[in-house]
Amino acid sequence: MRNILVTGAAGFIGSHLSEGLIRRGHQVIGLDNLSYGLLQNLSSVVGDPRFEFVHGDVRDSGLLLGLGSRADAIVHLAAYKIPRYGNALETLDVNAKGIENVLKISEKVGCQVLFASTSDIYGKNPNLPYGENSDFYMGSPQIQRWSYAISKMLGEHLCYLYSKERGVRMTILRYFGSYGPRQNLTWWGGPQSIFIDCALKKRPMPIHGDGLQRRSFTYIQDTTEGTLLALEREEAIGRTINIGNIEEISILELGKKIWKFVLGSEEPQIEFIPYRQFPGRYEDVRRRVPDVHLAKDLLGFIPRTSIDEGLIRTIEWQRGIVESLERVR
């Protein structure tokens, strides 16, 4: 049994991870400022003696020190994500200061750090698939879209520097598009979240650009499994590991698939939104596929859930949410 501090615990990944940790017999302190996380995500663990929820900000160093001193490891998931609609400054600030704070405290108290990074860090790199040593291709600073990836790039670099210069034991995980129950219901949660919502309401699904951009999506149970393994294996210390599914799908295919799972043979309704309609400038990434050999070799991690299976489970969950919201209305 270990004591694990999870930042961003009330978020999508954080809540699943908290459950997984408790199932494996660990003690969990879940920190979240509830800016994007929801307390209801934690309903299955709140009240469990092995779980403690703390409402607070990851940038609050006094608070974090108190919690960190009771932890064997900090899993740092708290982050801002989509600067597409403004908020570039918050994204940079929360993400950079959050990890810096976590690292400073882990240096002080000697606990391990697991930092959640992102596939977005590979940016526009045209050379696929992305191995952990692939280069990061960022765009112009005048395009806000890059502030998320850049904040994570700085975060990763800080992890390495604290590891080299201060002896912090850390692991970096680069997640590739997680989805599943409790995903955020806005664009923050990814396109599948919006598409399911539209299909359930029989509204046109908005697709950015031509929809031919391809992504690999990872079911939350797999993301959680990879994270738990990384936390438990000594071999993961000092390493950066891609956690993702190699199954690729275009955004357009994803939309059609979701529509079919929800509405059967009915003709899908799609609304294409050109990037130029986004505020400011935007740059999309055409394809994004991880090389997952390291996760397999180091952690024995293989994602198990196919996109069809994962989507069906996610749709079931989201249907429940939409129906209960309608009942409230």
Place this chain on the structure above:
Amino acid sequence: MKTALITGGAGFLGSHLSHALIEKGFKVISVDDLSHGNIENISDSLSSPCFEFYQRDVLDKKFLMEISREVDILVHFATYKIPREGNSLKTVEVNTRGTENVLEVAKERKISVIFGSTDDVYGKNPELPFSEESALVVGNSSSIRWSDAISKIYCEQLCFAYQEAYQVPINILRFSIIYGPRQRKDWWGGPQGVFIERALKREPIPIHGDGLQVRNFVYVSDVVEGILRVIEKEEIRGEVFNIGSPDQIRILDLAYQIWSLVGNSGKPEIEFIAYSDLCKDYEDVRVRDVDLTKAKYLLGYTPKIGIEEGLRGTIDWFRRNG
């Protein structure tokens, strides 16, 4: 009279800019902690009534806020550059925190910021030359070789985030390797400083890697001219500019050229230093060349001093300040 605040004001570039701004009728407030800057660099400005110098750290936000009451433009040059094993965290901290402080001051005082960045942000991008729109390509985040570039890329984003959120007018200047009188004589100042020092003593010249890497060198007076144009032209706020020169040179050839310009005969002995001796996982950039079209059209920036003339001026200064 307009007032400019320059951080890193006693550094190589900061001192030249201070001098030029005073000549143009500006009042200059210069801040430098003298960790790498040098008080002798500003000896000519210190006697001017239009010049104030403070030996302070750019991490001291309260102080920056206090002295910026009358400031019209903030030029942010204070930076750490070359991380070696052991001080990379300091590099990242000074660069990110320093820039954040400057932006906070600019937000409060409602003034524009000119941020001194580097063409190293283009990193390993294989497509040459680099225009301001080129991708910023960084190698493995585990290597301290990227500490400077990563922190500068972050700072550039932060600058525009402040512009977006608080309407702080921003200009980012990505400098090539700047050389000239008052430049540092160690690696911090670029290879040319070390080469001149060694050549003057007729000692072997140390070269990192094979010496076949190509770099862009720009003489300090040209850079200062570029910055003055940016300061004067209000209409170009919000733009990023490459400030370099057409002078591309192989590092090995630079060593040979310096060797003969100081008057030595024959060829220098070269002491090749493996990258692995610099830092673990060092990744070199083979060719770095910048596209100056934007600076030319929007600023009228045309570098005037060629590499030979510039090196002669620099060598003279090294001789006089040996």
